[in-house]
Every structure is written in C-alpha cells, then in structure tokens.
Amino acid sequence: QITLKESGPMLVEPTQTLTLTCTFSGFSLKTNGVAAAWIRRPPGKALEWLALIYWDDDKRYSPSLKSRLTITKATSKNQVVLTMTNMDPVDTATYYCAHKGVNGSGSQTYYFDYWGQGILVTVSS
C-alpha cells in the first residue's frame, strides 16, 4: 500500500525559505518511471503543480515558480524534499506530495494516483 506524508513548518515568515519533506512508503524512487511531485492549493483557489522528480533524478518545475523551487530526493530514506525561497503571503496554501507510477507494462503514466494528507503552510509575520 502506497502512503505519503508531508512534514515541515506550518508557519513561515515572509522572505524566508520553506523546506517541506515528503516521507513515503509502498514504492521506491529507484523504480523505472516512478516519480514524486509537489502540488499546492491556496485557500479558495485551484490546485497548482509545483515540481516533479523522477527515479533517474530528472526534475521538472512549474515555469512560473522555477526560480524559487528546488526538488531533491533521498532514495535510501524514501523522502522527497521541496524548498521554496522568498516566501510571500500569497504562498499560503496546503502543500501536497503525490505519487506518479507506471502502468502494468512498465510505461509512463500521466496522473497522480496517491496523495498525501497535505500540510497547511501559512506565510505571515
């Protein structure tokens, strides 16, 4: 069974750097085609994809936030870490970690089938 759980600070001050950790079980980021992603939802707004890291360390970022984001993985710890610099109150959101797997024939999939419970991060002084 695949599970993911986000952890990190629930309150950060403007201009600070946010570091979030996703700790997962039930899959490995050593497996071909597998990836983990970060997605957020600000209060009252839509889901927004932030970043994605593949098993081979290929990384993809939201074009609008690319300059502020870094995604890394610690495969042996089953963790994925997201850092976001220069936090602003508009970055207040629930941040989710999600799994992207492969299908039965080992081919890429294009959806997130498991999500963490999310962590609400508030940016305020």
Add this chain to the structure above:
Amino acid sequence: SYELTQPPSVSVSPGQTVSITCSGDKLGYKYVCWYQQKPGQSPVLVIYQDDKRPSGIPERFSGSNSGNTATLTISGTQAMDEADYYCQAWDSSVVFGGGTKLTVL
C-alpha cells in the same frame, strides 16, 4: 504556457446526469485525468487516461476526450459527489484546470 479551462461551477439535482468540461488546445491529443476534492480532504483520482476508472471509483463516473475538450460525466449524481473537480494533463509540464465546484441541489 498550456492552459486548461473549466467552468467555475455547475449544479445538478440528485439522480440526474451532469457533465463537467475541460478545454485546451488540441487536448484530444493528450491524456487527461480528473480529480475529486472534498473540503478538508486530499484530491482523489476518479478518471485517468481520458476514460479509465481507478479501482474503487463508482461506475457512475465516466470520461471522454476529443478535439479540444475533455468531459467528466457523473450519471445518477449523489449528494456525496458534491465536491471540486479538477482536470489535469501533461504538456511540457503538469497542468491543472482551474477547478469546477459541483453542487448537488
């Protein structure tokens, strides 16, 4: 950058059929999936690869994708289906639609 457009809200009476659209340039050439999100909960995948249902998702949820529009259809809508629904596709990166709030009146 690629954009997906959804109606902000739709409403339906219990037992009726409702469709939620998702529009994007040549969307029919991409795989589309749909997520359901209820207040205080994480998103749940209800349709993937345009028209496939994950295990555990009721048969009343169906999907299609052609031309510039993907559609999520809920047949025999129940009160428990009231939620926000998001479409998602892949272009050069992951793209979500703006979400549709489904109200079951």
